[in-house]
Amino acid sequence: MNLELLLGLLALGLVIGVVVALVEVYAPRPLAMVALAYEWFFRGVPELVLLFLFYFGPAQFGLDISAFFAAVLALGFRSSAYQSQIFRGAIQAIPSGQSLAARSLGMGRLKVIRHVILPQALRLSLAGWSNEFSSVLKDTTLAYGIGVVEVMRQARYLTARNFPLALPAFLAVALMFFVLTYVGNWGIGLVERRLRVPGLESRS
Amino acid sequence: MPLLRVEDLHKQYGAEGVLRGVSFTVEKGETKVLIGPSGTGKSTLLRCINRLTEPDRGRVWLEDVEVTSPKTDLNRVRAQIGFVFQDFSLFTHLTALDNVRLGLLRVQGMEKKEATERAKAELARVGLADKAKAYPAELSGGQQQRVSIARALAMDPKLILFDEPTSALDPELIGEVLGVMVKLAREGMTMIVVTHEMGFARSVADEIVFMEHGVIVEQGPPERMFRSPEVPRTAEFLRKISELYGESG
Numbered sequence: 260m261n262l263e264l265l266l267g268l269l270a271l272g273l274v275i276g277v278v279v280a281l282v283e284v285y286a287p288r289p290l291a292m293v294a295l296a297y298e299w300f301f302r303g304v305p306e307l308v309l310l311f312l313f314y315f316g317p318a319q320f321g322l323d324i325s326a327f328f329a330a331v332l333a334l335g336f337r338s339s340a341y342q343s344q345i346f347r348g349a350i351q352a353i354p355s356g357q358s359l360a361a362r363s364l365g366m367g368r369l370k371v372i373r374h375v376i377l378p379q380a381l382r383l384s385l386a387g388w389s390n391e392f393s394s395v396l397k398d399t400t401l402a403y404g405i406g407v408v409e410v411m412r413q414a415r416y417l418t419a420r421n422f423p424l425a426l427p428a429f430l431a432v433a434l435m436f437f438v439l440t441y442v443g444n445w446g447i448g449l450v451e452r453r454l455r456v457p458g459l460e461s462r463s
Numbered sequence: 464m465p466l467l468r469v470e471d472l473h474k475q476y477g478a479e480g481v482l483r484g485v486s487f488t489v490e491k492g493e494t495k496v497l498i499g500p501s502g503t504g505k506s507t508l509l510r511c512i513n514r515l516t517e518p519d520r521g522r523v524w525l526e527d528v529e530v531t532s533p534k535t536d537l538n539r540v541r542a543q544i545g546f547v548f549q550d551f552s553l554f555t556h557l558t559a560l561d562n563v564r565l566g567l568l569r570v571q572g573m574e575k576k577e578a579t580e581r582a583k584a585e586l587a588r589v590g591l592a593d594k595a596k597a598y599p600a601e602l603s604g605g606q607q608q609r610v611s612i613a614r615a616l617a618m619d620p621k622l623i624l625f626d627e628p629t630s631a632l633d634p635e636l637i638g639e640v641l642g643v644m645v646k647l648a649r650e651g652m653t654m655i656v657v658t659h660e661m662g663f664a665r666s667v668a669d670e671i672v673f674m675e676h677g678v679i680v681e682q683g684p685p686e687r688m689f690r691s692p693e694v695p696r697t698a699e700f701l702r703k704i705s706e707l708y709g710e711s712g
Binding site: 354356357359360361362363364365366367370374375378379382456457458459 | 513515538539540541542543544545546548550552553554555556565566569570597598599600601611614618
């Protein structure tokens, strides 16, 4: 359940994060302000509060959404705000001369973003993104707070019936997240090496 | 009809007028060399021609199309005007071949196979057939600038604008870029070149334009401009720049 939650919120965060970053950098001021307000809200409110808002909020209007769906939305929106800043930094790191060069070839703004800016910006984002990945992976346990049957809750069920299992159960949860973080970062590193541009950046 | 007509261009940054009424025409096949002290609006002028910088006032025509008209399809016009930047501005995530191919694929909508052929031919034209797979960071400055010339050439431009194409290069790399430009001029390419390379100006230019403080001070064929300029300031500038940069190239 944690993995499904992770994939859902990462995908949501990635898509919205890229859009928010692009809007903040390129869009006219009023629209950019909207993106900025969105980003501030989701970076400024505690995750547990967001979870409660998204789960119990709609219920007040008779809207019954599942705890899982609420968790994906709350954590996904929150992650998108953080991810947007990773992408914004990377987009602004691309020398503006490249945009001018692309425009001088007759490429429209969207084509420049699609073929020149994003391929480079996403690659530059990978290091920062691995941080966000590690962070949200562990945040999935917060969904416990609104009753999603994820690994923390399962550990709690187990220990509720059999208290002496508490230490080994939570140690197992800890180990699981440790391994997932390690494997995930290893995978991102692999992607990073594959996408490395020969001669361009210093080796790490 | 001239290939390019520039009429009364004005551009102001803050209180400072960078262009203060510049007009000239370029005939097909002509090489015009633009000289003048730095900060006199030469680069701004080039950028106003394809509206990478939006002029405040004035008009530009490419043949019978008014570039400065709000109704003009700007991307279509830009695709017909090559631009070579001082710092090359290659796409760093793409190989030399892909840099040259990008415009063909994404602007002209050419088939991949045809675009590849064309891009290879343009790389060969600037002497870099063997560097197609190299990334910009693996190339010398001179090679990078030649790739950027190939990138402009691939679009079959009616005109190429060169903005100080050798100013960022080590002295020993300047020759290879100028060599390509001389060849293009001889082949009849229409070019406007901002440069301090007086040797190039003297041997290749059909006309030299001297600009200062946002206006054209004097223009004429190189023999006359070098031998007997009408304006004292032109003579002074030419003497200074020739001392500084020599006449090689």
